[in-house]
Amino acid sequence: MFTSRVPTSALVLGLAGILPFAWGVVTMWVPQAASLTMQWVGPRFIGPYVGLSYGTVILAFMSGVLWGFSTRAEEGVATSGYALSVLPALWAFFMVGGGPVSAAMALMAGFVGLLALDWMFWNQGLAPEWWMKLRILLTTGVILCLLPIVL
Template identity: 70%
Template structure:
């Protein structure tokens, strides 16, 4: 069902969600942009800080999305879905310390792992038919933006 059309609003909001990741990379590559950003809104919104913090928030948020999918199931499938849904948030909690590079690698691994969980929920019919198409696009964008921090 990867041919299902992504609703326009979901696609636009999903792509907009990549902006903080892209902004972090832009401020890494363009020091003048970083300086202007620090002057306007502070140092939390430049370089690796914005991408890593936002990545931790989004990966944790995705636990809630998966939990919502689990509510569509019953019995053991629901119980397994609830248990699996907390993994992204726990991953963030236990793996994102240790500096920028280690956190970026952990987040990239977390988002790739999330893609596997997305597939499980989608394959069980708990996620919308278009879900994997959107998640592939967004995961590629997130990983591409975290990669410069990981290197």
């Protein structure tokens, strides 16, 4: 099923994309890291704030990726692909807010929903053969980084 290898550049850049989420967790658990970050770049880049704002951006970004996959489809499939591709961005826009716990829960649900859309596009042959291997890894990392906000 997931036999093809993820290209090194996609894997490295994808894993690097988890760093802002992970940094949010670090600054939640290590007061010195939070203090230094606060001094250097300000409060938007510590604790839950960095993970929540970055997660919102990434869901919107992934809508664009799915839109791009839709351009590879035949017209009827492409139309439904375009319509479905905007769902992660709309989810982030309408559902993320109301405090850190509810925002983190909405983002986690959004990333799980995105994974379902990833599978759909991959299953239709619109995403690269290695896509799901990468997306499962990255989605797991994102959810694990957002989970401490909820707990």
